[in-house]
Amino acid sequence: MDKKRRLDKDTRRERMAAMLHHDPGKTDRDLAEAFGVSVATVRLDRKMLGIPQMRNRLEAAVQNTAGESLHDLEIISLEQGREGLALVRTTDEMTDAAGIVPASKLYGMAAELVQTMMNRSFSPTQVGNIKYKQPCGSGVQLVVKAKVAHRHGSKQYVYVQITTRDTELFRAKFIMNILNEDEGDTDGKNSG
Amino acid sequence: MDKKRRLDKDTRRERMAAMLHHDPGKTDRDLAEAFGVSVATVRLDRKMLGIPQMRNRLEAAVQNTAGESLHDLEIISLEQGREGLALVRTTDEMTDAAGIVPASKLYGMAAELVQTMMNRSFSPTQVGNIKYKQPCGSGVQLVVKAKVAHRHGSKQYVYVQITTRDTELFRAKFIMNILNEDEGDTDGKNSG
DNA sequence: CATAAATTATCACCTGCTGCTAATACTATA
DNA sequence: TATAGTATTAGCAGCAGGTGATAATTTATG
Numbered sequence: 001m002d003k004k005r006r007l008d009k010d011t012r013r014e015r016m017a018a019m020l021h022h023d024p025g026k027t028d029r030d031l032a033e034a035f036g037v038s039v040a041t042v043r044l045d046r047k048m049l050g051i052p053q054m055r056n057r058l059e060a061a062v063q064n065t066a067g068e069s070l071h072d073l074e075i076i077s078l079e080q081g082r083e084g085l086a087l088v089r090t091t092d093e094m095t096d097a098a099g100i101v102p103a104s105k106l107y108g109m110a111a112e113l114v115q116t117m118m119n120r121s122f123s124p125t126q127v128g129n130i131k132y133k134q135p136c137g138s139g140v141q142l143v144v145k146a147k148v149a150h151r152h153g154s155k156q157y158v159y160v161q162i163t164t165r166d167t168e169l170f171r172a173k174f175i176m177n178i179l180n181e182d183e184g185d186t187d188g189k190n191s192g
Numbered sequence: 193m194d195k196k197r198r199l200d201k202d203t204r205r206e207r208m209a210a211m212l213h214h215d216p217g218k219t220d221r222d223l224a225e226a227f228g229v230s231v232a233t234v235r236l237d238r239k240m241l242g243i244p245q246m247r248n249r250l251e252a253a254v255q256n257t258a259g260e261s262l263h264d265l266e267i268i269s270l271e272q273g274r275e276g277l278a279l280v281r282t283t284d285e286m287t288d289a290a291g292i293v294p295a296s297k298l299y300g301m302a303a304e305l306v307q308t309m310m311n312r313s314f315s316p317t318q319v320g321n322i323k324y325k326q327p328c329g330s331g332v333q334l335v336v337k338a339k340v341a342h343r344h345g346s347k348q349y350v351y352v353q354i355t356t357r358d359t360e361l362f363r364a365k366f367i368m369n370i371l372n373e374d375e376g377d378t379d380g381k382n383s384g
Numbered sequence: 385c386a387t388a389a390a391t392t393a394t395c396a397c398c399t400g401c402t403g404c405t406a407a408t409a410c411t412a413t414a
Numbered sequence: 415t416a417t418a419g420t421a422t423t424a425g426c427a428g429c430a431g432g433t434g435a436t437a438a439t440t441t442a443t444g
Contacts, residue, residue: 009390025251027431038392043432053432055400058250059217103317104300111295125295130319201421219400230423235402245401247431 007035013045022092024057073112073144083147084117090140100135106170110160113146114174118158126175134169141165199227205237213284216249265304265336275339276309282332292327298362302352305338306366310350318367326361333357 007015012035019034020026028046032039051057073086088109094101107130136142146160155175162170199207204227211226212218220238224231243249265278280301286293299322328334338352347367354362 025254029431040392040394041390043434044391047433055247055250055431058247058254062217062250062253102300103303103319104296107299108294108296125324127295127322127324128320130322132317132319221400232423232425233421236422239402247400 009045012037013049016042016045017049017051020051020057024061025054027054073109073116075113075116078117080119081117081148084113084145086113086144088142088144090136090138090142092138095138100137101140103130103132103170106132106136106162107172109142109144110146110162110170110172111174113144114158114160114176117146117148118156118176125177128173128175130170130172132170134167136164136169142169201237204229205241208234208237209241209243212243212249216253217246219246265301265308267305267308270309272311273309273340276305276337278305278336280334280336282328282330282334284330287330292329295322295324295362298324298328298354299364301334301336302338302354302362302364303366305336306350306352306368309338309340310348310368317369320365320367322362322364324362326359328356328361334361 016031016035019031026034028039028042031042031045035042046052052060073088076085076087078084086109090101094105096102107127111125141164143163143165144160145163146158149157149159151157154177156177158174158176160170160172160174161168208223208227211223218226220231220234223234223237227234238244244252265280268277268279270276278301282293286297288294299319303317333356335355335357336352337355338350341349341351343349346369348369350366350368352362352364352366353360
């Protein structure tokens with residue numbers, strides 16, 4: 001499969017950038033072989049593209065991924081304990097092997113917004129009725145909306161919705177116990 | 193703040209391992225300075241600890257994080273379309289800043305097992321009644337059990353449960369549409 | 385053909401590391 | 415005190431991946 005049969009310069013650079021983007025651990029030699037050019041050319045290409053050397057790429061990659069928040073929500077508005085709105089742009093890193101963002105990522109985004117909104121790092125949370133309607137790829141601008149719908153006893157119902165510009169992709173209902181900052185609930189009233 | 197005032201060998205190595213674990217991008221020189229010893233010593237320490245050189249560490253780190261399946265399920269038994277059992281050991285990489293495994297990770301594990309079991313990469317899935325009862329840290333052996341409970345109309349109900357040795361941590365109900373691609377004989381009749 | 389653009393080939397040098405060897409510490413103990 | 419025994423340190427040759435620069439070669443294109 002020699003799909004890289006002497007591409008023109010710009011195409012090659014595009015692909016090189018893409019390739020390095022999703023696999024930063026490639027040496028110049030690897031690239032040279034992959035594109036059927038010399039390492040010198042690869043170096044020039046990298047220079048032109050402003051792509052740093054492997055070590056730095058790896059470091060950066062590690063920063064991004066191991067740096068906790070895989071999905072960085074851009075909080076647009078936030079009313080503590082009431083509602084919140086955030087944006088995320090899906091990236092290649094978020095997608096699975098099939099190129100789609102797995103439900104757990106969307107769940108994570110939703111949970112993150114809810115956490116931020118509720119100002120609580122973890123509480124035994126129950127979630128109801130998640131719907132992941134459509135697969136979502138990378139490069140999609142997502143809108144994450146969360147809203148506390150109502151309280152019921154010691155529970156708080158939060159609705160989260162993730163949409164693209166015009167389609168609803170994901171929806172979840174979080175049911176959180178109300179814990180007063182220091183003290184939790186001693187009465188575990190969990191109905192099945 | 194020189195908190196590393198000549199620790200004894202073993203303590204130093206422990207800390208070194210820990211330090212490198214959560215920040216693989218440190219050179220021997222960095223470490224030498226951090227611990228107030230010579231690079232030679234650091235090298236010996238690394239060798240004794242079986243910790244490879246920085247480049248490899250970074251590559252490994254990138255693999256683990258960007259490498260798709262963050263949680264590698266060890267499938268123990270699997271009956272296609274009926275039930276499955278898998279093990280996972282939680283690691284530091286899975287935990288968030290607070291040191292606990294976020295719900296989305298558990299969700300991901302559950303979903304992964306279900307997908308494997310149902311032999312389907314994505315289908316618009318609905319999930320009901322997730323419960324994340326107890327926070328879970330790293331180094332915990334988890335058991336993930338999935339079971340198709342029943343079908344109803346064009347829907348299939350799958351229950352997933354994640355437990356430690358003796359406690360249930362997480363539970364979810366997946367409701368999947370039945371799309372028949374590779375299965376043989378279930379079409380018109382869906383009574384069950 | 386002549387010129388410009390793209391590609392390639394070298395060369396010296398840098399960083400982080402390995403492998404090896406030899407020299408110093410620092411104990412602890414007979 | 416002397417003597418092991420264990421850390422620790424120093425020093426060197428050599429490797430892989432990369433930088434920077436310069437020169438030579440190929441490949442279009444007017």
